[in-house]
Amino acid sequence: MDDDIAQLYAQRGVPVRTRFSMALIRLHHLGPMSVKELAEQIDVTHSAMSQTVTAMRGDGLVESSPGSDARTRTVSLTDRGRALVPFLEDEWRATERAWAELETELPYPLTRVVDDIAEALQRRSFLDRITQHLDERGEGHGPEQEA
Known part of the structure; x- marks a missing residue:
């Protein structure tokens, strides 16, 4: 299913890896946060989120700045990342409906x-x-x- 969602993104010209979606949506709704906070929001390890943030930053979707102490970085959306959120939210809702439909066939x-x-x-x-x-x-x- 993840491959199908990635294929949808490619068909629609959405330059995002599927693992970015929820992080971008959370940043849009909750505002800038640390990598640790974002990892907790998505329920992944700090290391996994750190790698995701690095990749999203490389794609121009987020930026990071020094956090409240020397060990933290605050992550925020760029205009490019913000522009993708409406599609990502629509896709998320469509995916939930498709999942519910699939369940009715089982x-x-x-x-x-x-x-x-x-x-x-x-x-x-x-x-x-x-x-x-x-x-x-x-x-x-x-x-x-x-x-």
């Missing part, structure tokens, strides 16, 4: 699957599941264990 809602997976992982983590399967087969001994 015998169960995809959101139910996501909720069921989250509930199962609360009972037993994915790490525990992987570890059990490695241990059952005698696999997964790291280099320090093989010596």
Whole structure:
């Protein structure tokens, strides 16, 4: 689906990577913020957002300036980035409607699957599941264990 959204952007002449969309929308609505705050808004790591901001800055969509202390940078939209937000918001709403339409064609809602997976992982983590399967087969001994 992400590839299809990227294809839509290309067809419409929107020079944005799909991972930029929500960051640009949040900056438009909430105003300038630090990389850390933006990462929290999008629910990604600081490192991932730092890389995204660098790429967006390279594309002329955002600019950054010194933050409240020497360790922070404040990110804000450029006019070019701001001009893309109306399309990105329209695409976001259209994507949500397309997702809802897709769900009606399935015998169960995809959101139910996501909720069921989250509930199962609360009972037993994915790490525990992987570890059990490695241990059952005698696999997964790291280099320090093989010596």
